[in-house]
Amino acid sequence: MSNQYLSTRSKSKIIPEYSLTGDLLSFLRCGLQYRYHNKGSLPPSTPVQLWFGEFIHGVMEQAYIEWRDNDAKKRFDWEWKVDIRPIEMDIYQRLNAAGIRPSSKLFCHYDETETKKFGCADENHPHQRISSRRTELAINTWGKHLFPLIKRAEIKLKDIQPMPDYDEQKSRSRYFGITGIVDVISSVNIRSAPAGNLILHYLENFNLLEDLEDDEYEIIIDYKGMKRPAIDDDTWKHHEWQILTYSMLRSKQPDSKKIVAGIIFYLNELELSEENMDELKNDVIRQSTDKMPDKIDHDKIIRWRKGHHIPDLSSTFREIRSIRVIKIEEEQIENALHQFEETVKNIESSVFKEIQGQNIKEAWDPPENPKKSTCTVCDFKTICPHPSTEQYKPTVP
Ligand code: SF4
Ligand SMILES: [Zn+2]
Known part of the structure; x- marks a missing residue:
């Protein structure tokens, strides 16, 4: 070096x-x-997240664009093979070109033209593996309520900050850049959303919009390819810092309105892997999650053993756990930036x-x-x- x-x-x-x-x-x-x-270079270079996180993000963004530009796509539910699979392959190829690849357990990337088996059980590709079950659930659970509220997708956020503890000899720069990408939903679209919009329902539950002085506001969105973290898990806190920092970055852009909240979608909650299930069971036993199951789901979770079938948890429970609303409070932003x-x-x-x-x-x-x-x-x-x-x-x- x-x-x-x-x-x-x-x-x-x-x-x-x-x-x-x-x-x-x-x-x-x-x-x-x-x-x-x-790899060979010193960070930051090309930030690499795990495959599924990148993949689900890409699929949701692409699904939104198709929904926006194509009237035939305004109707839900989307069918996996017809509506979603082409998007998946598109994103798969993009990530593949960047050297980010899934295991065959996660995703079947073969199409009709392929005759090889490799990781799949037979030659009837495409198989709907766990990543594909999640894309279908994510689009049909959240996409249909979320897409009509979006004002702009994939807004690039960027700011320059002074390098902490800058040292003439040691530091490689006086400044550092901080970046992110968000989708933004607007109050205008929220107001015109039909009653029964699920996102609206969760925002109302949160009493977010009660004492709002400004008429116009925004909410920022992020998707995570992971399960909902336990509240004593550092990740829980880190995600809050992330949303707070995004809101600061967004508020500096001239076309922004007051940002009142952020929403994180924990999309693995819609279809848990064995690893996720194991963690959920642990969270429930320790009561370390903010969204506990009701009696029926609770029993299913507690009775589950590793190596056994993942139980069918109620769709309400999976839905509740897959959305997290974070209120934006000025005092908290300072701390997030500091962290x-x-x-x-x-x-x-x-x-x-x-x-x-x-x-x-x-x-x-x-x-x-x-x-x-x-x-x-x-x-x-x-x-x-x-x-x-x-x-x-x-x-x-
Ligand atoms: S501590 Fe865990 S995550 Fe970190 S490098 Fe080692 S194996 Fe990987
Ligand atoms: Zn396959």
């Missing part, structure tokens, strides 16, 4: 640009995994250590107690000095 970052001449020109989800949240999950994903500034500081410090010649595993120390679910899907477990050994042993009655 060259020392170009340290030369004074280039210093003013390099402004490391951090994507909130691709860099900062990835680093918070595990610094070492984040570094390995960047991410600290994260940038830590990344920059690891970069510095690496430039100074420290071994990657030392410069990018993995967390003391990495989460089991993070390590399970990590490509670098075999070379990691301490992957999670945590077992979910329910201890609380």
Whole structure:
């Protein structure tokens, strides 16, 4: 690795640009995994998220565009093979070209022209594997209510901030960039939405719009390819910081209105994997989730054992768990920004250590107690000095 970052001449020109989800949240999950994903170059470079997160995001964005531009697509439910599969293949190919690939357990990427089996059970491609069951549920549960409310999709957010603890000798730049991408829904569209719109229902539940002075407002949207985190899981808090920071970035854009809330969709909740189910069971036993099941779902969850069929949980429960509304409060934004500034500081410090010649595993120390679910899907477990050994042993009655 060259020392170009340290030369004074280039210093003013390099402004490391951090994507909130691709860099900062990835680093918070595990610094070492984040570094390995960047392969040959020092971060931030091309932020790589796990395949499913990128995929579901891409599918939702593309589905929205088709809904917007094509009258025939205004009718729901969408049929998987006819309406959704072409979008999936499109996004699959885009990610594939960027070197991000799914396992065959997650997604069948064969079409009629393929005759090979590989990971699939037979040659009747396409198979609707778990990722595809989720896209269908996401579009038919949320898409139909959400798309009519969207004012603009995929708005690029960006801001420049002073580098925390800037040091003439050590820092590679006086500033750092912070970026993100959101969909925005507007009050205008919310008002004209028909009664019975599910999103509206959840916003009303939240008493968000009660004491609003401005007439016009916005709500920002993000999709996550994961289960709803437990409330004592750091990720729960990190997602709130992310939405707060997005709202700050969005509010700086001239065409924005007051941002009152953010909505995160935890799309795995619509179709849980075995790993997700295991975590949900643990959350329920520990009562560490804000959305607990009713009696019937509760029994199904508690009785479930690893290796057994994932139980059919009620659609209401799955729906409630897949949407999270986060209120935007000015006082909280400051704290969120501060937290991410600290994260940038830590990344920059690891970069510095690496430039100074420290071994990657030392410069990018993995967390003391990495989460089991993070390590399970990590490509670098075999070379990691301490992957999670945590077992979910329910201890609380
Ligand atoms: S195995 Fe776990 S601790 Fe190790 S790099 Fe991967 S995510 Fe990090
Ligand atoms: Zn297949």
